Amino acid sequence: MTDETFRPSRRAMMFGGAALGAALFMPKNLRAQDFPTAKxxxxxxxxxxxxxxxxxxxxxxGTMAISEIGSVQAEKLAIEQINAQGGVLGRQIRFIQxxxxxxxxxxAEKARKLLVNDKVPAVMGCWTSAxxxxxxxxxxxxxxxxxxxxxxxxxxxxxxxxYTGQEATQQIIAGLDWVTKAKGAKTxxxxxxxxxxxxxxxxxxxxxxxxxxxxxxVGEEYYPLGHTQxxxxxxxxxxxxxxxIYAVVVGGxxxxxxxxxxxxxxxxxxxxxxxxxxxVTEDEIRGIGGENIKGAYACMKYFQSIDNPANKDFVAAFxxxxxxxxxxxxxxxxxxxxxxxxxxxxxxxxxxxxxxxxAVSPGLEMTNAPEGVIxxxxxxxxxxxxxxxxxxxxxxxxxxxxxKDLIEPNPFPAGYQ
Amino acid sequence: MFxxxxxxxxxxxxxxxxxxxxxxxxVFVLMALGLAIIYGQMGVINMAHGEFMILGAYVTYLVSRAxxxxxxxxxxxxxxxxxxxxxxxxxxxxxxxxxxxxxxxYRRPLDTLLATWGLSLILQQLYRTIFGARExxxxxxxxxxxxxxxxxxxxxxxxxxxxxxxAVAISIAVGVMMHRSSWGRQVRAVVQNRTMAGAxxxxxxxxxxxxxxxxxxxxxxxxxxxxxxxxxxxxxxxLYIVDTFLVVVFGGAASLLGTIASAxxxxxxxxxxxxxxxxxxxxxxTLLTVVGILMLRPQGxxxxxxxx
Numbered sequence: 001m002t003d004e005t006f007r008p009s010r011r012a013m014m015f016g017g018a019a020l021g022a023a024l025f026m027p028k029n030l031r032a033q034d035f036p037t038a039k040x041x042x043x044x045x046x047x048x049x050x051x052x053x054x055x056x057x058x059x060x061x062g063t064m065a066i067s068e069i070g071s072v073q074a075e076k077l078a079i080e081q082i083n084a085q086g087g088v089l090g091r092q093i094r095f096i097q098x099x100x101x102x103x104x105x106x107x108a109e110k111a112r113k114l115l116v117n118d119k120v121p122a123v124m125g126c127w128t129s130a131x132x133x134x135x136x137x138x139x140x141x142x143x144x145x146x147x148x149x150x151x152x153x154x155x156x157x158x159x160x161x162x163y164t165g166q167e168a169t170q171q172i173i174a175g176l177d178w179v180t181k182a183k184g185a186k187t188x189x190x191x192x193x194x195x196x197x198x199x200x201x202x203x204x205x206x207x208x209x210x211x212x213x214x215x216x217x218v219g220e221e222y223y224p225l226g227h228t229q230x231x232x233x234x235x236x237x238x239x240x241x242x243x244x245i246y247a248v249v250v251g252g253x254x255x256x257x258x259x260x261x262x263x264x265x266x267x268x269x270x271x272x273x274x275x276x277x278x279x280v281t282e283d284e285i286r287g288i289g290g291e292n293i294k295g296a297y298a299c300m301k302y303f304q305s306i307d308n309p310a311n312k313d314f315v316a317a318f319x320x321x322x323x324x325x326x327x328x329x330x331x332x333x334x335x336x337x338x339x340x341x342x343x344x345x346x347x348x349x350x351x352x353x354x355x356x357x358x359a360v361s362p363g364l365e366m367t368n369a370p371e372g373v374i375x376x377x378x379x380x381x382x383x384x385x386x387x388x389x390x391x392x393x394x395x396x397x398x399x400x401x402x403x404k405d406l407i408e409p410n411p412f413p414a415g416y417q
Numbered sequence: 418m419f420x421x422x423x424x425x426x427x428x429x430x431x432x433x434x435x436x437x438x439x440x441x442x443x444v445f446v447l448m449a450l451g452l453a454i455i456y457g458q459m460g461v462i463n464m465a466h467g468e469f470m471i472l473g474a475y476v477t478y479l480v481s482r483a484x485x486x487x488x489x490x491x492x493x494x495x496x497x498x499x500x501x502x503x504x505x506x507x508x509x510x511x512x513x514x515x516x517x518x519x520x521x522x523y524r525r526p527l528d529t530l531l532a533t534w535g536l537s538l539i540l541q542q543l544y545r546t547i548f549g550a551r552e553x554x555x556x557x558x559x560x561x562x563x564x565x566x567x568x569x570x571x572x573x574x575x576x577x578x579x580x581x582x583x584a585v586a587i588s589i590a591v592g593v594m595m596h597r598s599s600w601g602r603q604v605r606a607v608v609q610n611r612t613m614a615g616a617x618x619x620x621x622x623x624x625x626x627x628x629x630x631x632x633x634x635x636x637x638x639x640x641x642x643x644x645x646x647x648x649x650x651x652x653x654x655x656l657y658i659v660d661t662f663l664v665v666v667f668g669g670a671a672s673l674l675g676t677i678a679s680a681x682x683x684x685x686x687x688x689x690x691x692x693x694x695x696x697x698x699x700x701x702x703t704l705l706t707v708v709g710i711l712m713l714r715p716q717g718x719x720x721x722x723x724x725x
Binding site for chain 2: 060061062063065066069194221222223224226227228229231232233234235236238239252253254255256259260262263264265267283285286287288289290291292
């Protein structure tokens with residue numbers, strides 16, 4: 001599955017149009033002949049009178065496939081829905097999907113292929129920070145456009161990337177404020193997998209807890225990726241008796257951590273201590289098991305259970321396309337935003353040219369995204385709300401808190417570095 | 418570091434920590450036993466060991482799903498059934514792999530490394546295709562979750578006790594099989610001198626196949642047990658493979674006793690260090706110690722003396 005070109009089937013287009021088109025995003029019915037190819041594509045991109053070809057670049061094999069497949073599915077859904085409404089500037093979106101195979105040099109190579117050989121005007125892709133860092137020089141050299149869906153550690157702002165997930169301060173600060181205010185937490189134990197995202201996140205968390213809230217961090221620990229034995233750290237936590245365990249554990253380690261936590265007598269639903277995580281979406285709960293994590297709190301911008309019509313339509317369409325037992329996590333929703341934001345920017349610019357698309361993007365506002373209102377900031381991140389969800393036994397989150405306003409993205413937070 | 422805690426608090430934490438060390442020990446023993454048989458007795462470097470473990474975990478998942486359809490009382494006892502099934506399925510696949518792949522490579526032991534690594538990739542992608550890329554959640558019967566309160570402050574995890582029990586049972590079973598059964602005698606004879614063993618009428622090919630199958634079957638049982646404490650996904654096997662080889666090589670390849678002693682040493686070192694240092698640092702120090710000891714004693718802790 002290295003070079004898969006996709007044409008929407010007529011059946012799929014019919015359901016897309018019927019179920020969503022009208023309800024979600026009002027079609028503008030732009031006609032391709034009003035936008036001659038010579039005018040909307042002055043830089044030799046892969047655009048014809050009938051269609052435009054974009055790239056999808058995720059891992060569908062290897063370790064990361066587990067996380068990235070949701071993003072691929074969301075992006076394909078968005079593309080199909082856009083096509084059902086008449087496409088972008090009257091052109092149907094086709095896509096070329098490349099497999100990054102969970103290997104960072106492969107990501108760079110495939111990115112180069114998409115930009116140089118296929119001349120795609122935009123790529124939806126990457127998941128881990130490592131893969132994004134690997135493709136970044138390629139996108140900057142070839143002036144490509146990447147829509148990156150994952151919540152991440154920040155400290156980056158490339159003219160060639162739009163970040164549709166939250167950067168660290170957006171995700172972390174609101175959650176910490178909530179747990180202190182609503183739960184009266186005073187002491188925190190920070191725990192994470194040992195790589196850049198958890199370490200940066202916990203650094204920001206520690207600064208906020210100690211300097212801004214004036215509270216106490218009683219422990220901070222990192223375990224190698226893929227670590228499976230957490231009994232020792234659980235004993236340490238029992239000794240220190242923190243009010244909150246702040247967990248940024250990722251991947252398969254997550255499953256071990258929560259299973260061993262509950263086996264050691266720390267039941268998240270007793271809230272002694274409270275478990276607050278920023279790394280467990282509904283996707284991860286499927287592996288952990290709802291019965292092992294019920295009662296824990298997660299802090300992110302999207303939960304599948306968010307109650308608004310746009311989200312209900314999105315969930316229904318996603319399940320119709322990919323299966324009724326699918327769950328949708330934060331990153332999957334952020335990936336879904338990529339093609340829509342690109343379409344909006346292209347139509348606002350009246351052009352597929354990367355420079356023009358980039359120029360008009362800041363300020364774009366989407367009022368009916370599944371997560372609610374979002375706005376593109378001039379630093380290429382999104383204004384978004386942050387929510388706290390409580391894990392339920394059925395593997396879903398119940399939203400218990402949401403910020404009143406959209407939170408400004410701040411990838412280089414002063415005072416937090 | 419401990420000034421602010423009372424004596425009884427410290428005592429109970431150390432008791433629980435000691436128990437954590439024992440659980441880690443059991444996990445290591447379970448991981449390593451199957452590999453110790455295959456690597457130690459046959460000299461085959463089985464890089465797909467982790468994938469055989471995960472096969473056991475997936476079998477457990479399927480059995481739990483099947484029992485989920487049955488009355489609730491039956492669900493409580495599905496686990497032993499799942500473990501037997503895991504042993505049989507992983508063992509059968511092991512026998513097949515030996516027949517199709519491994520037996521062609523006995524004269525080229527290093528090539529088994531490449532071949533089984535390829536096999537591990539094939540199996541991973543196969544799991545991904547069949548079960549999906551995401552991890553599957555294996556539901557445990559309620560009595561297997563939670564902890565046992567020994568005193569007001571001491572709690573020990575039930576799944577940890579079960580893992581320990583399984584580790585002890587399997588170790589005893591392997592020990593008895595190796596030293597009391599005719600198969601064990603044949604395996605040891607083939608290890609010591611293949612030509613001679615053949616000459617006295619032992620079917621060495623059959624012995625090899627059975628040994629490989631038993632090793633893989635035990636990996637399957639280990640994987641089944643680990644659904645209690647870890648994840649079940651296409652690439653979860655990779656999480657275990659490094660530690661497994663570490664234990665087997667450190668213990669001295671051909672000795673089951675060495676494997677157990679090595680599992681004990683490494684698990685205690687890691688568990689104690691983890692308590693006093695951070696997790697990553699504990700791992701670094703453990704690995705450094707193992708490397709240091711292996712430099713002084715390349716044959717591992719215990720080695721069989723035999724004429725080559």
